[in-house]
Amino acid sequence: METNLTHTLYLAGCYLALFSLGELLYHFFKVKAEITRKFVHAGTGILALLFPLLLDNHWWVLLLCASFAVILLCSLRFDMLKSINAIDRKSVGSLAYPVAVYGCYLSYSYQGHQAIYYYLPIMVLAISDPLAALSGKTWPWKPYRIAGATKTVMGSLVFFISAFFIVWVGWRYGNVSHPAAGNVWAFAFIALWATVAEAVSGDGYDNVSIPFTVIISLFLTASWMTI
Template sequence: MTPKEIVPPLVLAACFLALFGVAELLYHFGKVRAEWTRKIVHTGTGLLTLLFPLVLVSHWQVLFLCGSFLLILLASLRFGWLPSINAIDRLSYGSILFPVIVYALFVVFRMAGKGLIVFYLPILILAVCDPLAALAGKRFPLGRYRICGCGKSASGSAAFFIAAVAVTVIVVDMLGITQSGKRLCLTVPVTATVSEALGIKGMDNLTIPASVATILWLVL
């Protein structure tokens, strides 16, 4: 491998580790609750992954990054590391599913040949809309309902939908998606909102991007 192939994933790995470090500092010294530091890491890692199609040329580089951090996250659950991510009062598979879905989306993006939207839109909806839904549901817990024993709220789902519409419209416009653009601006938010509601125990980290990627594959 050439330096151009080695350096970018190492720089990105350092950025991810720095983000984890900031979350740990906020948790241990800033006394920020794990629910908040977890969301900071969730959004931050999502935004960092937007660089993958721009600076990484091979799926092997992405596999190295995602595989490495999957091992770190699994070890953190086993040995009690990274409480800024793991010290929550519920069972969640979200953190370990995230690197898996990122790698899968990168492979789909490479194979599909349908442009950056196939990678960017699922990641952005997951990184931006999911935390907003959780925050809205906690701040304004209206219309509570349960899916397989896991609590959800109509207010959280509404916040997710509104944010998903905004993200979809912005991404479609910025990437110049004219064909089927209007259809995407409705079908993607609706599908993603249903997927978020059904995604229990952190499974929405899988159901949201997978459903969005499926819609893009079918519509574009």
């Protein structure tokens, strides 16, 4: 228990440092909130990759995620954490993120601690989502509206390619084998549905829909996978 408590406090300190760095970039270096928000988004996911290594029980993850959900909720209520919240659109993304991380850890726990059920959805959320948003804003090629959200073909294409690469590399690293042909189709299936989830989810709900779609897609393609 002491080890879990120590690691939880260590992780909490790392997250506070990440938020502080985001605030420093926003207030002192005048980096736009959309950029600092994506920076914190990616950093949050990268730190979350340490959870299975440092915490051996989902209750500690729940404690950590719930604590930061409360902090983020208070920041919205009292107009704080401008580096995350000073955007010109409605978004529940910051509050949805802790829910997604805890949900992924639960999936990992109940699937016999199979790493892919945690690392793949977290990495796709942490990397593909901000890449898609930034590329879509930088090169707004062929915008489209779906389910009330405005996206771009460029952003969706970048999301798909990066998600496919993440799943491929994650599987290769986790199994130390070259992916078989059937696996490649499974990777494409997972990346495609994660892309669809991102496209149809507005107002920050993609922070939940993306990782949960990856988990569901992993279940659906389990019979395709070979080591």
